[in-house]
Amino acid sequence: MAWFMPREENFFELFERAAENANLAAGELLELLEKFDDVRARSKRIKDIEHAGDKITHDTIERLNRTFITPMDREDIHELICRLDDIADSVDTTAHRMVLYRIEKPTEDCKKLAACLHHATGVLVEAMPLLRDMKNTAKLRERVIAVHEQENQADQVLSHAIAGLFQNEPDAREIIKWKDVYQEIETATDRCEDVANILDAIMMKNA
């Protein structure tokens, strides 16, 4: 038993590191938008964080291949780490688009969306250690609900942002660019919700 335990523990640690990595990426994006200096350098830093996330995902899958007894269904481990990875991917895509589209100035709505995302990833950081003990079901469910709330709020900010674009932006090319940027941040919050739904499903199976 003792022989297996340390290996099992490692999956939880990997989930925690993946959530922290997603939160780090979201934090960097928020800072990029708030300061908007050295956008290329900041974008490069986010790319590095995204790569670190790929490494965590890769390590998790390698470990999964070498482990006979897993603390939860193999498929759930695979799905959970992939969706956590997606969050940093979307943050990276967002930062990359800011550079690609030669965005000159971030909007207030953009900052608000990034703040929702940062908040949602922070909740995932809190949620992950709760997976270690299935007695934490109630606490875990609170976090799941909190992620859903952030995603709903991001939806509302997105609505407001898109309506504003059509009313105030005469250049259709700018509308296309900004819609893309806004929607990618919103996609990242959707991925947070996917992670929350997987946590929900894991709880359900172990209830």
Place this chain on the structure above:
Amino acid sequence: MAWFMPREENFFELFERAAENANLAAGELLELLEKFDDVRARSKRIKDIEHAGDKITHDTIERLNRTFITPMDREDIHELICRLDDIADSVDTTAHRMVLYRIEKPTEDCKKLAACLHHATGVLVEAMPLLRDMKNTAKLRERVIAVHEQENQADQVLSHAIAGLFQNEPDAREIIKWKDVYQEIETATDRCEDVANILDAIMMKNA
């Protein structure tokens, strides 16, 4: 045995209510487009239907947590109720965009898309009670095929609509708006197809 049966029955009832709710939302959208009066009030009514759907989904997941023996795989119950919920979500998003984009007059293509969606959700309403008896495989498969047909038809209407936009609409901003509205309705028919595919998979497992 008798102790479990009533609880099991309830899942089927919840699926039926969720399909009826999706159908109700699609019907309201079709009426909104056909009459196009009181758009805000009608949009608000669709939002209420969407919230009723969230409640059904929430009740289903709560019940899932309290039930030891389920009439089908827990994961399938979870997936089925979530995808049914997505339909009313997309209908709500569509109506919300009509308001957000300050659409002044619906197009014929838009009404046709909504009619496909209404039809597809109607087929789901017919399909759900068939889940109660796995001997209904043949009838259920007919409904699955009927949903696929509606989705194919919606695809064709969407193609026609998009081609028309590029040929007849000089304002790129209007093209962006209408593409979004059309695609969201088409997404709702895709979700109907997802539900049909889950029904297919459930049949397969129980064959």
Place this chain on the structure above:
Amino acid sequence: MAWFMPREENFFELFERAAENANLAAGELLELLEKFDDVRARSKRIKDIEHAGDKITHDTIERLNRTFITPMDREDIHELICRLDDIADSVDTTAHRMVLYRIEKPTEDCKKLAACLHHATGVLVEAMPLLRDMKNTAKLRERVIAVHEQENQADQVLSHAIAGLFQNEPDAREIIKWKDVYQEIETATDRCEDVANILDAIMMKNA
């Protein structure tokens, strides 16, 4: 035992045919873009290939319904054949859009994206026969990585293409059209990656 084996073998053959079909579709798209003559006739040929794919998918699901012992999880067979089918679907959508949008001349970036897709589907054609023997794990993983590489390259071509559009194309309507065409080809490479991920998951379960 001998009675079951031939039937099991058939699933592998169906996967191989589905991958070859996706590769055929991608090859036709590449040729359409390189020659750009008879676009409607070529688009029609791609539609026929897509329908052949639907037939393979349908046959697979029918067989699944009639088979008691499957060589891998039923759900994985279902998922694998559906995602393989999606590739030809996206190729068909791309060709269809070229016609629908009355595209007059393909771009270099468009050809590069189609080349990535053709390459990725070629790797899937190589990967499928490896599924027949789970001792091929290492070789299969090589192919999975190769598909990921093509998907990454397609991402980079897409970035370059989109940046070029915003810098060089003054007509927002053309930007909308090309973004759609580019993104649909990129979506097809994403579906190749989905197939690779399913192969990964199947390997994992059988490790």
